[in-house]
Amino acid sequence: QVHLxxxxxxxxxxxxxxxxxxxxxxxSALGAIGWFRQAPGKEREGLSSITVRDGKTFYKDSVKxxxxxxxxxxxxxxxxxxxxLKPEDTAIYYCAAATDATPLFHIxxxxxxxxDYWGQGTQVTVSS
Numbered sequence: 647q648v649h650l651x652x653x654x655x656x657x658x659x660x661x662x663x664x665x666x667x668x669x670x671x672x673x674s675a676l677g678a679i680g681w682f683r684q685a686p687g688k689e690r691e692g693l694s695s696i697t698v699r700d701g702k703t704f705y706k707d708s709v710k711x712x713x714x715x716x717x718x719x720x721x722x723x724x725x726x727x728x729x730x731l732k733p734e735d736t737a738i739y740y741c742a743a744a745t746d747a748t749p750l751f752h753i754x755x756x757x758x759x760x761x762d763y764w765g766q767g768t769q770v771t772v773s774s
Contacts, residue, residue: 655768668741677746683737692756738767
């Protein structure tokens with residue numbers, strides 16, 4: 647069992663930035679950690695993922711160029727730097743972990759059903 651804890655959410659004005667953190671209890675059996683979000687009335691969507699072993703990164707087009715995923719393996723922590731935030735970025739943001747048995751193809755597609763462990767989420771609100 648892997649436990650994940652997100653932090654760093656909050657209220658920010660349009661055009662502002664936030665950095666989210668995802669602390670994992672362990673990464674020894676993980677293949678990747680990803681970031682997802684869910685806005686009210688919408689399905690959960692994948693945003694970005696990073697492989698644990700070699701740091702390959704993947705992004706959905708909706709956030710490419712504005713969001714950056716990174717990791718600190720020594721601290722079992724993955725970050726999501728979010729810049730130029732827009733009101734439509736308002737959502738609950740979740741991190742999730744995929745086991746090391748997950749094919750890279752699934753990790754790259756950042757599909758919710760490919761991820762096995764989930765954090766509780768952190769609220770991000772973009773509003774003036």
